[in-house]
Amino acid sequence: MEVVKKKVIKLLDARLIYPISDSPWVSPVQVVPKKGGMTVVKNEKNEFIPQRTVTGWCVCIDYRKFNNATQKDHFPLLFIDQMLERLARHEYYCFLDGFLGYSQIPISLKDQEKTIFTYPYGTFAYKRMQFRLCNAPATFQR
Template sequence: MCPKKGGITVISNEKNELIPTRIVTRWRVCMDYRKLNKTTRKDHFPLPFIDQMLDRLAGKQFYCFLDGYSGYNQIAIAPEDQ
């Protein structure tokens, strides 16, 4: 858990000096994926650039659009694999 940055307030210290301080209003969950990133294999076939895809689609009668953002969040994961 990490503090989520909120607004800034001014607090006086024991010498009566004004010090700007961040207010922690909420907490957020942070995942450290550095270890996972070291062990996973890199993708040797990355997605093409959008201009390359548009060049390939030019003049075609049919095409399919896959929404990676919405599709990623809708993939069901078996409870034993979570």
């Protein structure tokens, strides 16, 4: 639970979320292990088996029910080969790294309540687009 608390404080400090009292759109928070490298260990039969090492924890919001109820945006996403083909025709090009890409996109006030998540220390809504929202890639692509 301490991992979630630290993440919430970080999001509050960055002004990406804000406390909210209630909404019919509450999604649960899950904590999953971050996968690191691989290691090999012996099992009870003295056989070597590969095993992933955990390097930390990732706080995720489970938007599956919300995403199932969302009307999908079918904006076409470019394939990498299409983008490279377009770039190949030009002498110069620029590389831009969208720092916290989705978080650059504001969520309309009326839709912020749909991003609500809750955990024992409070209930919060996002002000900015987040991963795991089904229309985030199409919105970002535009």
